[in-house]
Every structure is written in structure tokens, then in C-alpha cells.
Amino acid sequence: MKKKVLIIGADSNIGKVLFRYLKKKNFLVIGTSRRQKSKFIRLDLLSKLNKWPTINNLDSIICCAAITKIEDCKKNLKISKKTNIEGIKNIIKKYKKDEKTQIIFLSSSHVFYGKKKFIKKNEIRYPKNVYGKQKKICEDIIIKNNGLILRVSKLVESLNALISKWSANLNNYKHISPFENLNVSLFSINNLQKLIFYAIKNDKRGIIHLSATNEINYLKIGRILADFLNRPQSLVIPTKASKKISSNRGSHATLKLSRSIKKIISIDNSEKVLKEFLK
Numbered sequence: 175m176k177k178k179v180l181i182i183g184a185d186s187n188i189g190k191v192l193f194r195y196l197k198k199k200n201f202l203v204i205g206t207s208r209r210q211k212s213k214f215i216r217l218d219l220l221s222k223l224n225k226w227p228t229i230n231n232l233d234s235i236i237c238c239a240a241i242t243k244i245e246d247c248k249k250n251l252k253i254s255k256k257t258n259i260e261g262i263k264n265i266i267k268k269y270k271k272d273e274k275t276q277i278i279f280l281s282s283s284h285v286f287y288g289k290k291k292f293i294k295k296n297e298i299r300y301p302k303n304v305y306g307k308q309k310k311i312c313e314d315i316i317i318k319n320n321g322l323i324l325r326v327s328k329l330v331e332s333l334n335a336l337i338s339k340w341s342a343n344l345n346n347y348k349h350i351s352p353f354e355n356l357n358v359s360l361f362s363i364n365n366l367q368k369l370i371f372y373a374i375k376n377d378k379r380g381i382i383h384l385s386a387t388n389e390i391n392y393l394k395i396g397r398i399l400a401d402f403l404n405r406p407q408s409l410v411i412p413t414k415a416s417k418k419i420s421s422n423r424g425s426h427a428t429l430k431l432s433r434s435i436k437k438i439i440s441i442d443n444s445e446k447v448l449k450e451f452l453k
Contacts, residue, residue, distance in 0.1 A: 288424010
């Protein structure tokens with residue numbers, strides 16, 4: 175019998191990819207969206223629970239609906255708390271009928287202080303920003319409900335808007351000013367979908383880390399982009415993020431991967447991940 179998988183937020187950037195990928199893997203996949211005009215079932219995390227659609231007999235639930243921008247979580251604290259925290263509570267209440275139902279939650283390296291590299295999954299969590307604090311609370315809820323936490327670093331595809339903006343400048347021989355004091359550890363959507371497929375197939379619970387084998391700063395990203403576009407490095411002018419921005423993020427972004435995960439999916443360094451994305 176096919177496993178029945180529910181993706182909350184199936185029209186998000188990650189949700190769309192997972193929906194297509196898991197269908198190809200012969201799962202029965204159901205998607206939800208808060209948008210009125212969507213091919214997916216309508217579900218708004220901010221609406222009352224009695225208005226949520228009824229979906230029974232689920233094997234796995236993947237939570238892709240959330241407010242993920244650090245600044246948005248802080249500026250819209252009430253909404254982000256209701257979406258990110260109360261949303262998870264209601265998803266569990268509505269759709270996780272028993273222990274057999276696996277719930278998969280996408281967390282972040284921001285649950286840690288970011289003071290050192292390659293953080294182990296059992297390290298003490300000490301988030302520096304509201305987004306990380308909300309993720310930490312959600313992690314506790316997921317663990318209490320015997321779910322799976324996927325802690326991830328930076329999805330390279332999430333840089334698309336920034337890279338498009340920088341590319342437009344560089345192609346017109348205008349300078350860009352990337353931060354030299356902010357680090358990211360890049361992984362691809364391909365890594366993530368393979369990991370989630372493995373997690374569902376094997377009914378994994380607990381915590382799994384996904385990160386590149388190193389971290390790079392935004393200045394390095396800008397320089398790699400300039401090389402890719404065959405533009406002079408003189409157009410890439412380093413700058414430092416303000417204390418207001420840098421204080422909300424840790425100095426480091428890499429997560430420690432287990433040996434078993436390294437065997438399942440091919441993990442590259444951040445430079446290679448970025449260059450593959452640019453192709």
C-alpha cells in the first residue's frame with residue numbers, strides 16, 4: 175500500500191519540489207495551501223481549527239508552511255508566533271491521530287548561538303533571534319510528539335533573488351557589496367528531497383542535521399558569481415553587515431552530520447553547491 179503523505183504549505187518553494195518528487199517516488203501525496211487560487215487543498219494556519227479540512231489515515235506530515243525570514247518574525251511577532259508555533263500545535267492536533275503518524279519538521283541552525291563550527295545535534299540550543307527561538311519551541315513540541323526534526327543550514331535555492339539582483343548589476347558592470355562578516359553553509363534542494371524520502375521510507379524519528387562540509391561568507395558568494403559571469407573581481411566590493419544585522423546571527427552556520435546521513439546523500443562543500451546552482 176502506498177504511504178500517504180501530507181505536505182502543509184505545498185506551494186512554498188520547498189513544498190512544490192517535495193510534492194513533485196514524492197509523487198514520482200510512488201507516495202500518495204496531498205498538499206495544502208493558504209492561497210485561495212491553488213491546485214492544493216485550502217488550509218490557512220491562522221484560521222480556526224474547525225475550518226481546517228479533514229484528511230485521515232496519514233503516514234507522514236511534512237511542515238513547509240512558516241514565516242522564515244528573521245526580520246519578519248521579529249517585526250510581526252504576534253503573527254509569526256501564531257503561524258510558526260500555534261500552527262504546529264494545531265497540525266498535530268488535527269492530523270496526527272496516533273504514534274504511527276510521522277511528523278517531519280524543518281528546523282534551522284538558528285536554534286544555536288552560532289559560536290562554533292559543526293554543531294552536534296545534542297548541543298545546548300541558545301538562539302540569538304526570534305526566528306530561532308520559535309524554531310526551538312517547535313522542536314520541543316515535535317520531540318514530545320515523537321516526530322522528526324530536520325535541522326538545516328542555508329538552502330542555496332533561497333539565494334535566487336539575491337543572486338538575480340547581483341547578476342543584473344555585474345552584467346551591467348555595476349558593483350555589488352556583499353557582507354564579509356556573515357557566513358552560510360549551503361545545501362541543495364536535491365539533498366533535502368533525498369533526505370526526506372529516506373526519512374519517510376524508514377520512518378525516522380528524532381533529529382537529523384543537513385549542512386555543507388564548510389561555510390562561506392557572502393563575499394565569497396559574490397566573487398564566485400563574478401567569476402561565473404566572467405566579470406572583474408573589482409566589481410565585488412566587500413562590506414560589513416551592521417551590528418543590528420550581525421547580532422541576530424551567529425558567527426558560524428555549519429551543522430555536524432552523522433556518518434549514516436553522509437552515506438545516504440552526497441554532501442559537498444558550499445562552493446561546489448553554489449557553482450552547481452549557478453549552472
